Amino acid sequence: MSLNPSIPSGPLEAKWTKYCSEIKLVSPANKRKFEIIVVGTGLAGASASAALAELGYNVKTFCIQDSPRRAHSIAAQGGINAAKNYQGDGDSIWRLFYDTIKGGDFRAREANVYRLAELSVKIIDHCVAQGVPFAREYGGLLANRSFGGALVSRTFYARGQTGQQLLLGAYSAMLRQVKAGRVSLFPRREVLDIVLVKGQARGIVARNLVTGELESYAAHAVVLATGGYGNIYFLSTNGMNSNVSASFRAYKRGAFFGNPCFVQIHPTCIPVSGHYQSKLTLMSESLRNDGRVWVPKDPKDKRRPEDIPESDRDYFLERLYPSYGNLVPRDVASRATKAICDQGRGVGPTGYAVYLDLSDAIKRDGKEVIEKKYGNLFEMYERITGVSPYVSPMMIYPAVHYVMGGLWVDYNLMTTIKGLFSLGEANFSDHGANRLGASALMQGLADGYFIIPYTIGGYLASDSFPPVSPSQGEFEDSKKEVSEFIRRLLSVKGRRTVTDFHRSLGSIMWEYAGMERSDEGLRKAKGMVEELREEYWQNLLLTGGEREFNQNLSKALRVADYLEFAGLIIEDALTRRESCGCHFNVAYQTPEHEPLRDDQNCAYVAAWEYGGKERPPILHKEPLVFENVTPGIRSYK
Amino acid sequence: MNGTINLTLKVWRQPGPGQKGKFEIYQAKDINIHMSFLEMLDVVNEELILSGKDPIAFDHDCREGICGMCGAVVNGKAHGPKKGTTLCQLHMRHFRDGDTIVIEPFRSKAFPIIRDLVVDRSAFDEIIIAGGYISVNTGSAPDANSIPVPPQNAELAMDAAACIGCGACVAQCPNGSAMLFVASKVSHLALLPQGRPEAAKRVLSMTGRMKELGFGNCGNERECEAVCPKQISISHIARLNREFLKAGLFSRET
Numbered sequence: 036m037s038l039n040p041s042i043p044s045g046p047l048e049a050k051w052t053k054y055c056s057e058i059k060l061v062s063p064a065n066k067r068k069f070e071i072i073v074v075g076t077g078l079a080g081a082s083a084s085a086a087l088a089e090l091g092y093n094v095k096t097f098c099i100q101d102s103p104r105r106a107h108s109i110a111a112q113g114g115i116n117a118a119k120n121y122q123g124d125g126d127s128i129w130r131l132f133y134d135t136i137k138g139g140d141f142r143a144r145e146a147n148v149y150r151l152a153e154l155s156v157k158i159i160d161h162c163v164a165q166g167v168p169f170a171r172e173y174g175g176l177l178a179n180r181s182f183g184g185a186l187v188s189r190t191f192y193a194r195g196q197t198g199q200q201l202l203l204g205a206y207s208a209m210l211r212q213v214k215a216g217r218v219s220l221f222p223r224r225e226v227l228d229i230v231l232v233k234g235q236a237r238g239i240v241a242r243n244l245v246t247g248e249l250e251s252y253a254a255h256a257v258v259l260a261t262g263g264y265g266n267i268y269f270l271s272t273n274g275m276n277s278n279v280s281a282s283f284r285a286y287k288r289g290a291f292f293g294n295p296c297f298v299q300i301h302p303t304c305i306p307v308s309g310h311y312q313s314k315l316t317l318m319s320e321s322l323r324n325d326g327r328v329w330v331p332k333d334p335k336d337k338r339r340p341e342d343i344p345e346s347d348r349d350y351f352l353e354r355l356y357p358s359y360g361n362l363v364p365r366d367v368a369s370r371a372t373k374a375i376c377d378q379g380r381g382v383g384p385t386g387y388a389v390y391l392d393l394s395d396a397i398k399r400d401g402k403e404v405i406e407k408k409y410g411n412l413f414e415m416y417e418r419i420t421g422v423s424p425y426v427s428p429m430m431i432y433p434a435v436h437y438v439m440g441g442l443w444v445d446y447n448l449m450t451t452i453k454g455l456f457s458l459g460e461a462n463f464s465d466h467g468a469n470r471l472g473a474s475a476l477m478q479g480l481a482d483g484y485f486i487i488p489y490t491i492g493g494y495l496a497s498d499s500f501p502p503v504s505p506s507q508g509e510f511e512d513s514k515k516e517v518s519e520f521i522r523r524l525l526s527v528k529g530r531r532t533v534t535d536f537h538r539s540l541g542s543i544m545w546e547y548a549g550m551e552r553s554d555e556g557l558r559k560a561k562g563m564v565e566e567l568r569e570e571y572w573q574n575l576l577l578t579g580g581e582r583e584f585n586q587n588l589s590k591a592l593r594v595a596d597y598l599e600f601a602g603l604i605i606e607d608a609l610t611r612r613e614s615c616g617c618h619f620n621v622a623y624q625t626p627e628h629e630p631l632r633d634d635q636n637c638a639y640v641a642a643w644e645y646g647g648k649e650r651p652p653i654l655h656k657e658p659l660v661f662e663n664v665t666p667g668i669r670s671y672k
Numbered sequence: 673m674n675g676t677i678n679l680t681l682k683v684w685r686q687p688g689p690g691q692k693g694k695f696e697i698y699q700a701k702d703i704n705i706h707m708s709f710l711e712m713l714d715v716v717n718e719e720l721i722l723s724g725k726d727p728i729a730f731d732h733d734c735r736e737g738i739c740g741m742c743g744a745v746v747n748g749k750a751h752g753p754k755k756g757t758t759l760c761q762l763h764m765r766h767f768r769d770g771d772t773i774v775i776e777p778f779r780s781k782a783f784p785i786i787r788d789l790v791v792d793r794s795a796f797d798e799i800i801i802a803g804g805y806i807s808v809n810t811g812s813a814p815d816a817n818s819i820p821v822p823p824q825n826a827e828l829a830m831d832a833a834a835c836i837g838c839g840a841c842v843a844q845c846p847n848g849s850a851m852l853f854v855a856s857k858v859s860h861l862a863l864l865p866q867g868r869p870e871a872a873k874r875v876l877s878m879t880g881r882m883k884e885l886g887f888g889n890c891g892n893e894r895e896c897e898a899v900c901p902k903q904i905s906i907s908h909i910a911r912l913n914r915e916f917l918k919a920g921l922f923s924r925e926t
């Protein structure tokens with residue numbers, strides 16, 4: 036199968052405009068005749084549902100949570116980037132494009148990233164019009180702050196709840212379309228298969244999480260906006276219901292999976308406190324605007340941090356990266372933090388933590404100013420740890436946060452299955468090997484509000500669609516497969532709980548496929564995951580039945596997919612013979628322990644094809660061509 | 673600051689909608705005080721599963737106090753004893769060794785129980801569907817800085833917009849009113865210039881829908897404000913009332 040990214044010709048700046056003006060359109064009267072399934076109600080799915088319905092399409096929208104407003108986008112804290120240059124500090128579409136490409140360590144497509152930067156400005160306009168209460172300056176105009184990997188101030192924010200406010204905007208816009216009769220909502224549904232009819236994605240099979248029934252839905256196209264799979268590592272900043280299942284089932288039906296090993300580890304999270312820990316909490320990157328990261332110079336220094344004088348502190352990010360200092364990109368900050376702790380220089384009860392200190396900023400600007408900017412984050416920290424950051428610096432450590440990997444999509448955001456699109460964190464498209472802060476919200480909304488409404492129209496206008504019904508053979512077969520899978524899981528009747536298996540999987544992945552990887556470790560992990568998967572199918576203990584509200588069963592389905600998908604992450608990490616962005620293989624590093632890329636041989640997107648049951652996956656490479664930027668050494672020194 | 677505690681839990685168990693439920697008693701042993709309340713329930717659930725019993729069903733997702741999915745009435749208080757805190761952010765250091773904790777679902781006519789602590793809050797979505805938005809189509813907006821918004825208004829709007837839609841206000845209200853939920857949305861949008869054109873219509877349709885869905889009337893009990901994990905002030909209810917009066921005048925005029 037050939038891999039065509041379908042990038043329009045012409046100069047970078049003109050590609051999207053040209054594309055939009057040449058694309059085939061669906062007439063308003065015909066739009067009403069098309070049904071579109073959108074899976075996911077995060078920023079990507081909610082915005083897509085709203086925008087598609089506004090155009091006149093009939094949309095069916097699915098999510099796991101009881102209300103679409105609870106998708107994990109709600110938890111995004113820090114902000115959203117846009118090249119508005121309201122601060123007049125030299126920002127531009129080009130600069131946002133360049134920062135994003137460079138931040139991704141030159142492993143993303145130029146054309147996609149440029150389009151993202153271009154659309155960023157429209158997103159802010161639209162969200163303000165929807166009533167998103169962004170922070171404002173005294174004169175009433177919009178305020179900005181800085182995020183890692185940029186030297187300009189282009190991040191828009193609503194206190195520490197930017198994701199919440201943007202999502203409520205998209206959610207409300209979608210609900211307005213429910214009232215208009217063009218969106219139907221299906222909450223508490225888990226999509227477990229994609230149904231193909233004559234090579235086109237024509238529907239889904241979902242489990243009703245309240246009754247346990249399997250339900251089929253047909254449509255003319257299917258959009259997956261199902262978020263990231265970061266909690267394959269068990270501990271992560273992702274929501275507890277995050278999963279890879281819908282994407283993974285799509286993969287098994289023929290959608291290629293892009294760069295699965297590109298997993299972002301965020302430097303500033305609240306450290307693990309005990310083995311009972313169920314998830315980790317992010318402390319927003321925005322804190323690095325005003326916060327300084329340090330450890331005591333003397334590892335044996337046991338004084339309280341507030342009692343350690345300036346001269347006895349090692350502000351290691353500022354020391355190692357004088358020009359970006361505390362604002363280096365996430366992968367760089369995470370690795371530096373890990374290295375310091377591995378040297379035995381970390382702090383806290385486990386030694387796996389460093390200080391993130393805002394006391395200088397509090398002294399400089401006053402408590403009130405800092406409280407206004409970060410009050411809710413400080414409260415959250417205190418609630419969890421029992422320590423007030425106004426008194427004592429926070430302790431932080433890196434944690435799994437975001438996946439750049441996801442379903443491979445072309446410029447139309449279509450997967451290798453015709454009529455199956457993927458948006459938001461679920462696709463691989465824009466962030467290369469490392470995402471910059473405040474860019475995921477931007478991407479989710481660009482995909483949903485501004486890209487898919489065009490590209491899906493292009494698809495619907497150019498293909499033909501024989502009528503299908505959710506009771507026809509393909510749907511029935513898929514339902515049978517899913518129900519067989521569920522029954523097999525329920526019939527294992529072993530002695531170990533799902534959570535216990537998930538925790539074991541997570542620790543293997545964190546140890547060997549996390550922040551630092553080696554061929555030896557990855558190979559070892561591969562064997563360990565295989566063994567764990569075998570045990571899973573022999574020793575899993577589930578309670579309750581299929582046809583009921585059974586959270587334990589839902590979790591078991593997700594972990595079953597994770598156990599298989601873990602192998603793909605490992606395989607991808609093993610085959611990429613370089614380090615880049617978040618993928619750090621110890622065999623490829625500079626003398627300063629920075630990732631060493633191999634642009635000659637590794638400037639590609641890994642697109643993995645399912646090879647069949649118990650057969651190895653097949654690697655396809657999409658070469659990355661840089662016509663407008665020259666991949667350089669990604670230096671933040 | 674380290675240590676473990678032992679607790680007795682009295683938990684509402686109900687197998688399904690409309691079925692009979694009852695309290696069951698469980699011992700939660702050696703609970704680390706740094707655990708969150710939900711992590712404590714995880715520990716109890718692991719033991720239940722290992723002994724072949726159904727775990728306690730409860731809703732949760734972000735575990736960061738922002739998605740609004742978690743929630744239960746703990747010792748008579750929605751989200752438990754700590755002010756301004758969702759259940760997932762309530763840590764066990766706020767309990768004492770030997771405590772008995774009573775855990776029940778959010779009870780309200782408008783929130784039918786699905787199982788154990790899980791309730792159906794889709795009525796909240798219904799209220800938003802009735803008018804909790806600004807009618808603007810994608811792509812038609814003017815430049816974001818073309819309408820300045822006084823920062824104090826933006827801040828107040830943000831205070832209201834912080835609502836996470838958890839339903840604690842309804843569960844705690846003796847009348848089962850959703851007034852604080854509705855007021856937070858009405859107030860958020862009414863405070864912004866972009867929200868003014870539809871303000872009258874919005875307040876009427878949202879409050880109307882609230883009544884239809886079986887929520888009670890606001891009796892000024894202020895219980896909602898006391899349990900709101902985002903500490904949303906009932907002054908937003910006062911703003912809703914003003915908007916409501918204005919809307920009444922407006923609709924008589926036209």
Ligand SMILES: Cc1cc2nc3c(=O)[nH]c(=O)nc-3n(C[C@H](O)[C@H](O)[C@H](O)COP(=O)(O)OP(=O)(O)OC[C@H]3O[C@@H](n4cnc5c(N)ncnc54)[C@H](O)[C@@H]3O)c2cc1C
Nearest residue numbers: 075076077078079099108113114226262459460473475476
């Ligand atoms: C704590 C935290 C803070 C962050 N802060 C920022 C920030 O400040 N700025 C920034 O740019 N980015 C931030 N990010 C990243 C960003 O929030 C996410 O990448 C982005 O919101 C993902 O949006 P999404 O729409 O792709 O998916 P999500 O919001 O994750 O939504 C996924 C949706 O898919 C549904 N779903 C999943 N699987 C299934 C299935 N099988 N069946 C049915 N439905 C399914 C879910 O129910 C949900 O509705 C943060 C992330 C985290 C975790």
Ligand code: FES
Nearest residue numbers: 733735740742760
């Ligand atoms: S789980 Fe999200 S608010 Fe508690």
